[in-house]
Amino acid sequence: MADINEQITYFENLFCGSQLSSMQASGLLLTARKFSKIEEKYKEKNSTKLIYKKIAVLASYTTHHLIGVMKLFLYKEGISPLFYEGEYDGIAMGLLDPQSEIFNFQPEILLLLTDQKDLKEFPPLFSDQKSIDKWINSKIQFYLNLWSQASTISGCQVFQTSFITPIYRPLGNMEANFLFSPTNCLKLLNLELIRKKAPNVTFIDMDYLSSYFGKRRWFDDKHYYLSKQGFSFDAYGLVCTAFSKILSNNAGIVIKCLVLDLDNTLWGGVIGDDGLDGINLNSSHAVGEAFLTFQKYLKKLKERGVILAVCSKNDESVAKTPFENHPEMILSLNDIACFLANWENKATNIQKIANSLNIGIDSLVFFDDNPFERDIVRKYLPQVRVIDVPEDPALYIHALDSAMCFEWNQLTDEDLLRSDTYLTDRKRDELSTKTVDYDSYLQALQMKAVIGNPTSLDISRFTQLINKSNQFNLRTKRYSEATISQMITDAGKYSLIGISLEDKFGKYGIISCIILAHCDDAAFIDTWVMSCRVLKRGVEQAAFNAICEYARAWDCKWIVGEYLLTKKNHMVADLLPDLGFEKAPNNWFDSTHDQGILYRLELISANRKEHHITTEKY
Amino acid sequence: MDEIQDKLQNIFRDVFDDPSIILYDDMSAKDIEEWDSLNHIQLIVAVENEFNIEFETAEISELKNVGEFITIIHNKLKN
Numbered sequence: 080m081a082d083i084n085e086q087i088t089y090f091e092n093l094f095c096g097s098q099l100s101s102m103q104a105s106g107l108l109l110t111a112r113k114f115s116k117i118e119e120k121y122k123e124k125n126s127t128k129l130i131y132k133k134i135a136v137l138a139s140y141t142t143h144h145l146i147g148v149m150k151l152f153l154y155k156e157g158i159s160p161l162f163y164e165g166e167y168d169g170i171a172m173g174l175l176d177p178q179s180e181i182f183n184f185q186p187e188i189l190l191l192l193t194d195q196k197d198l199k200e201f202p203p204l205f206s207d208q209k210s211i212d213k214w215i216n217s218k219i220q221f222y223l224n225l226w227s228q229a230s231t232i233s234g235c236q237v238f239q240t241s242f243i244t245p246i247y248r249p250l251g252n253m254e255a256n257f258l259f260s261p262t263n264c265l266k267l268l269n270l271e272l273i274r275k276k277a278p279n280v281t282f283i284d285m286d287y288l289s290s291y292f293g294k295r296r297w298f299d300d301k302h303y304y305l306s307k308q309g310f311s312f313d314a315y316g317l318v319c320t321a322f323s324k325i326l327s328n329n330a331g332i333v334i335k336c337l338v339l340d341l342d343n344t345l346w347g348g349v350i351g352d353d354g355l356d357g358i359n360l361n362s363s364h365a366v367g368e369a370f371l372t373f374q375k376y377l378k379k380l381k382e383r384g385v386i387l388a389v390c391s392k393n394d395e396s397v398a399k400t401p402f403e404n405h406p407e408m409i410l411s412l413n414d415i416a417c418f419l420a421n422w423e424n425k426a427t428n429i430q431k432i433a434n435s436l437n438i439g440i441d442s443l444v445f446f447d448d449n450p451f452e453r454d455i456v457r458k459y460l461p462q463v464r465v466i467d468v469p470e471d472p473a474l475y476i477h478a479l480d481s482a483m484c485f486e487w488n489q490l491t492d493e494d495l496l497r498s499d500t501y502l503t504d505r506k507r508d509e510l511s512t513k514t515v516d517y518d519s520y521l522q523a524l525q526m527k528a529v530i531g532n533p534t535s536l537d538i539s540r541f542t543q544l545i546n547k548s549n550q551f552n553l554r555t556k557r558y559s560e561a562t563i564s565q566m567i568t569d570a571g572k573y574s575l576i577g578i579s580l581e582d583k584f585g586k587y588g589i590i591s592c593i594i595l596a597h598c599d600d601a602a603f604i605d606t607w608v609m610s611c612r613v614l615k616r617g618v619e620q621a622a623f624n625a626i627c628e629y630a631r632a633w634d635c636k637w638i639v640g641e642y643l644l645t646k647k648n649h650m651v652a653d654l655l656p657d658l659g660f661e662k663a664p665n666n667w668f669d670s671t672h673d674q675g676i677l678y679r680l681e682l683i684s685a686n687r688k689e690h691h692i693t694t695e696k697y
Numbered sequence: 698m699d700e701i702q703d704k705l706q707n708i709f710r711d712v713f714d715d716p717s718i719i720l721y722d723d724m725s726a727k728d729i730e731e732w733d734s735l736n737h738i739q740l741i742v743a744v745e746n747e748f749n750i751e752f753e754t755a756e757i758s759e760l761k762n763v764g765e766f767i768t769i770i771h772n773k774l775k776n
Binding site: 103104105106108109112113116143144301302304305306308312 | 711712714734735736738739742743745746747753754757758
């Protein structure tokens, strides 16, 4: 092909657009090969935009081509992977041999691609419950052992695929009627693995993906016999899309908010023209039912913590009437965290939505039936994911669901509270307009904070906040659940501090996390993140006081902090100097923490900061 | 046959990223440096896709040279 710059530009465009997901197997394989030849140059040119991840892949089938294609999809998500490819049939060998290269490689992600062939044998016919349990247990022990080996690799998260129930059934339909059948044993094994799941493990539902794809086409016996391919090349696009979305969450990429149009998106027709009686939300009409069912799906998204916002070209009062007065509407105004209806262009409005919700523009998804509006948003806000909405509302759920936007690796209480928090924020805003100054507003909020070490129940949330905070984040270090768990057990070296907050309007849950590292006579602020929703409420000050207390408990002389500039964390550029820190002299702090701006504060001169939060410890 | 050879030549050039490849009947894996077992699979997938045919397991595992390749494709298209 032509010159290298042209090729790089070709791939930059490919990774921005949606062509990759619609490519056929042969096209994907070819593109993967072309990309592998210029990957290094592409990395050089795009180094500032990429997140680097070391990924080890262990499978009992060959993964060479799969890894090549997966690379494309990971780069599309902004991740530059460095792969370690295990030997063929290398799951056990790769991890259970202490000499294995994998321990030198130190993967951050370990992809365990299971296959029912790994299980060797199934329980014999007429096995009773007890012997089936015994079989399951022996298999579980094998995986528990693997996970425990993986947990010795610092910061490594295991992503393990579920077992796929087979399409060939020597017992025919009897497979469904006996617990001892291979089909049922695999189902039981999948369930038992979930029950025994360790914190350093995330499952990828391969059985779902294969069913979604169609198992008849998924299994490709010919290519298994020829070169031990795990599944059909035709399924690579789907599998790699799913893998890249799930793994990108591990790299801190989280889509939080769905921005919705109204007319012909939430209901049939145009509310401004057709009026309340004219729009179609009729449950006994095929098209009306499609819109209603779509709304039910959206409501489920909201309930699991996805923030819903509205962006509509309408007069606001007209746009709100169906929410207020239509008897069939599923979504209510309380489900919408930010409602923008006006006649400005949608790119401007979407930017406003991101600002008002205090989330990054790249954590938004846009769903609009109008291709013109979608193009505008694609053009002016390329960071926003835009769903290719089909003409037929019956296909809306499929379009949104199959885009796999909201692949989070954790689900926490805070996620479920979040949407409601934006609503209570409105009440807070009302309060702030009623109070005379900011101090009395903060007092009137009656804030209470609980500050202390995270318990095992808090680990998910703690990890999640660290991995998805971009703005209030001093060093933007990302840690897996596995690493956080390790740090908690290493109390001499690390102190982890979580802060949860509530006020008179509601609970926020854990909204700030700090990791202090004990380095000789200094407490180093390894991580300090906070949810932007509670900015300037005094949590910063309360956190600072807590940091001082923990540093004193270690008998430290200094608190040392570092600001590592990213594209998104300007907000905290002055956090440390504002709290009284001074710039540390060059080479003063003996460590590797010297890429950013290093600050220090002598504990003796650290004063308690005032704030309006009642704090308690746990 | 010529048409098949032309199309196949384009696939070879694409897969091996070498626009100078000219196919001849005796040409085999030893004549193209990158034609290893991994790329062989890729070649097969590309040919199946281009001609909308499916090879049998034996045809793929016993394939010796370009001439055989063309004959198999020709026979499949004829049926």
